[in-house]
Amino acid sequence: MSTSRRNTLSDQATMAHDIEQRILVLAPTSKDSQFTCKTLGENGIRCLVCENLASLTQEAERGAGAVILAEELLRASITELVDTIARQPPWSDLPVILIAHQGADSPATRSAARRLGNVILLERPTRLTALVNAARNALRARERQYQTRDLIVARELTARALQESEARFRTLVEQVKDYAIFMIDLDGRATSWNEGVRKVLGFEENEFLGVDVTETIFTPQDLEQGIPQAELQDAAITGTAGNDRWMRRRDGSRFWASGVTTALRDSQGVHIGYTKVMRDLTPSKQAEEALKQADRRKDEFLATLAHELRNPLAPLQNSLNILQLTAGEDATARHLCETMERQVTHLVRLVDDLLEVSRITRGKIELRKGMVELASIVRNAVETSQPLIDAAGLQLSVALPEEPLVLHGDPVRLAQILSNLLNNASKYTNPGGKIWLHARREGDQALISVRDTGIGISPEALARIFDMFMQVDQGTHRSQGGLGIGLTLVRSLVEMHGGAVTAHSEGSGRGSEFIVSLPLAAGEPRSESAPLEGGASLLRSRRILVVDDNIDSANSLGMLLRVLGGDVRVAHDGRTALQTIKDYSPNVVLLDLGMPGMDGLEVARRVRKRPEFQDVTLVALTGWGQEDDRRRSREAGFDHHLVKPADLAALQSLLVGLD
Numbered sequence: 069m070s071t072s073r074r075n076t077l078s079d080q081a082t083m084a085h086d087i088e089q090r091i092l093v094l095a096p097t098s099k100d101s102q103f104t105c106k107t108l109g110e111n112g113i114r115c116l117v118c119e120n121l122a123s124l125t126q127e128a129e130r131g132a133g134a135v136i137l138a139e140e141l142l143r144a145s146i147t148e149l150v151d152t153i154a155r156q157p158p159w160s161d162l163p164v165i166l167i168a169h170q171g172a173d174s175p176a177t178r179s180a181a182r183r184l185g186n187v188i189l190l191e192r193p194t195r196l197t198a199l200v201n202a203a204r205n206a207l208r209a210r211e212r213q214y215q216t217r218d219l220i221v222a223r224e225l226t227a228r229a230l231q232e233s234e235a236r237f238r239t240l241v242e243q244v245k246d247y248a249i250f251m252i253d254l255d256g257r258a259t260s261w262n263e264g265v266r267k268v269l270g271f272e273e274n275e276f277l278g279v280d281v282t283e284t285i286f287t288p289q290d291l292e293q294g295i296p297q298a299e300l301q302d303a304a305i306t307g308t309a310g311n312d313r314w315m316r317r318r319d320g321s322r323f324w325a326s327g328v329t330t331a332l333r334d335s336q337g338v339h340i341g342y343t344k345v346m347r348d349l350t351p352s353k354q355a356e357e358a359l360k361q362a363d364r365r366k367d368e369f370l371a372t373l374a375h376e377l378r379n380p381l382a383p384l385q386n387s388l389n390i391l392q393l394t395a396g397e398d399a400t401a402r403h404l405c406e407t408m409e410r411q412v413t414h415l416v417r418l419v420d421d422l423l424e425v426s427r428i429t430r431g432k433i434e435l436r437k438g439m440v441e442l443a444s445i446v447r448n449a450v451e452t453s454q455p456l457i458d459a460a461g462l463q464l465s466v467a468l469p470e471e472p473l474v475l476h477g478d479p480v481r482l483a484q485i486l487s488n489l490l491n492n493a494s495k496y497t498n499p500g501g502k503i504w505l506h507a508r509r510e511g512d513q514a515l516i517s518v519r520d521t522g523i524g525i526s527p528e529a530l531a532r533i534f535d536m537f538m539q540v541d542q543g544t545h546r547s548q549g550g551l552g553i554g555l556t557l558v559r560s561l562v563e564m565h566g567g568a569v570t571a572h573s574e575g576s577g578r579g580s581e582f583i584v585s586l587p588l589a590a591g592e593p594r595s596e597s598a599p600l601e602g603g604a605s606l607l608r609s610r611r612i613l614v615v616d617d618n619i620d621s622a623n624s625l626g627m628l629l630r631v632l633g634g635d636v637r638v639a640h641d642g643r644t645a646l647q648t649i650k651d652y653s654p655n656v657v658l659l660d661l662g663m664p665g666m667d668g669l670e671v672a673r674r675v676r677k678r679p680e681f682q683d684v685t686l687v688a689l690t691g692w693g694q695e696d697d698r699r700r701s702r703e704a705g706f707d708h709h710l711v712k713p714a715d716l717a718a719l720q721s722l723l724v725g726l727d
């Protein structure tokens with residue numbers, strides 16, 4: 069604002085103030101008027117001399133603090149002045165000081181005084197001090213009227229501002245399209261509507277107002293469970309209630325609503341209803357569902373893939389075992405066998421990892437927990453990983469505490485955790501490097517550290533190292549093979565044991581350390597069974613029937629068992645198997661479960677129905693090894709359940725143990 073304009077505004081305010089404070093004077097002669105004005109002026113009271121009643125009335129219209137009027141002038145018509153006074157706003161009551169003759173209470177004076185309203189009567193001869201006092205009192209009273217006026221104006225301004233902002237807010241709410249925003253009363257009936265209600269819920273304003281929202285927009289399932297009332301109660305108690313759920317549009321179609329209900333209270337705090345705000349998030353909900361479904365399908369695919377990959381591995385491993393047992397002293401054959409052994413073992417490990425990870429993601433892994441000593445787990449893990457460590461030209465040093473550290477866990481899985489870490493250390497460390505496996509107790513935890521002098525891990529990669537399929541791009545080291553699920557498995561298995569695993573590295577080229585902490589258990593470790601001795605006479609006197617529709621699988625297992633000294637027959641379907649059991653009376657039947665026609669479970673059921681077959685031991689050989697699968701085979705009459713490709717040692721121990 070320019071200075072001159074500011075000056076004009078403040079000048080105007082001063083002028084208005086002067087007009088409001090002045091006293092309009094009308095005496096019988098202009099000399100009298102001048103005298104009165106002078107006298108009052110000497111006492112700090114500003115006056116304006118008016119020439120006649122008409123000009124006084126005119127000035128009064130503009131504004132005045134009071135009026136001093138001589139009684140004689142009432143003889144003329146005072147209608148205009150009376151009208152002006154009558155038109156005053158309610159806060160205003162203009163004081164009129166009437167100077168009258170002594171004892172002037174003629175009916176005319178009284179009636180005029182009544183018509184003029186707020187009249188102060190001063191009798192002549194008027195003492196100057198009385199006039200000044202009367203003028204001061206009148207101005208003081210007038211000042212209070214001005215204060216009342218200012219208060220009223222301020223209130224009106226506030227009320228108007230509130231009304232305007234409310235109207236603006238209402239317009240805003242009404243025009244919001246993506247959010248249904250409305251109020252409901254205590255009975256759940258809609259009392260307001262906005263554009264969003266049309267878009268989100270499909271109701272026009274006239275259809276919506278008065279509708280019982282709690283009955284209309286919730287799904288029948290939610291209505292049955294009393295969700296709408298529960299939500300309102302929740303909002304009434306806590307102030308707001310909100311959640312995401314499926315809701316119903318006017319046409320009955322469903323949409324995924326994200327909404328909040330807020331209790332509405334009046335200025336006294338009395339609960340008068342609710343406001344509801346809701347948005348249609350169906351597209352993002354659908355996208356989320358689609359992602360989840362895709363993820364589920366991926367998990368299922370991985371599970372099927374891993375299972376299908378197991379089948380061809382079984383005959384391969386069997387054949388390899390036979391070759392190893394029959395290779396004799398032929399150096400080339402031994403070398404080839406070792407190479408194949410390494411590769412098949414690698415393949416089996418990959419497939420096992422895949423299968424495991426798909427089980428973990430589907431929450432289908434089971435721990436067979438017992439009391440185990442950490443030292444025996446470390447021994448097993450080192451035994452598994454030592455060939456890889458040796459092949460990588462690395463040196464491993466193991467340090468365990470004197471005291472036994474007992475864990476409550478699954479020994480196979482615990483060893484798997486450590487051997488995965490040892491395998492990684494050997495995969496990602498250059499020849500000549502070192503690996504340390506150290507364990508110690510810290511409070512009620514066992515801390516196991518696997519550290520290497522390898523290629524290290526960058527800080528960015530460290531943050532994601534345990535994520536599924538995560539592999540750091542390391543050029544040549546990628547050829548080490550792996551699917552990027554080893555560490556995911558490690559973390560899942562550690563967590564299933566109530567522990568935690570962390571990765572540390574100073575950065576690329578500076579080695580890595582993985583620290584596993586596991587809760588210690590109080591108790592005695594389980595004693596381990598003695599390792600099995602191998603030998604060609606191991607299975608002498610065993611009559612074994614192998615049944616598998618995969619001809620390679622059946623034949624190679626048959627050959628392997630023959631090499632171990634067993635008397636073996638092979639069948640490729642359920643019917644032939646039953647006939648062979650009758651003719652051959654085997655001691656044990658190794659029976660594949662998934663076969664076309666009569667499957668393994670059915671064969672087992674039929675065998676168990678015949679009293680003459682009661683002594684035969686039935687062993688299920690299958691790609692499925694979950695508790696559910698084991699229960700099903702047990703119910704069908706199987707004595708044992710082995711997962712393909714069956715580990716030779718496990719198979720031997722089972723067959724030797726049979727009497």
Ligand code: ADP
Nearest residue numbers: 492493496524539540550551552553554555580
């Ligand atoms: P994989 O070894 O099959 O690729 P993992 O889940 O076992 O999968 O490991 C994920 C990634 O973490 C590896 O690809 C590798 O880049 C990195 N990593 C794991 N262990 C080490 C280690 N000891 N030193 C350096 N990098 C490692």
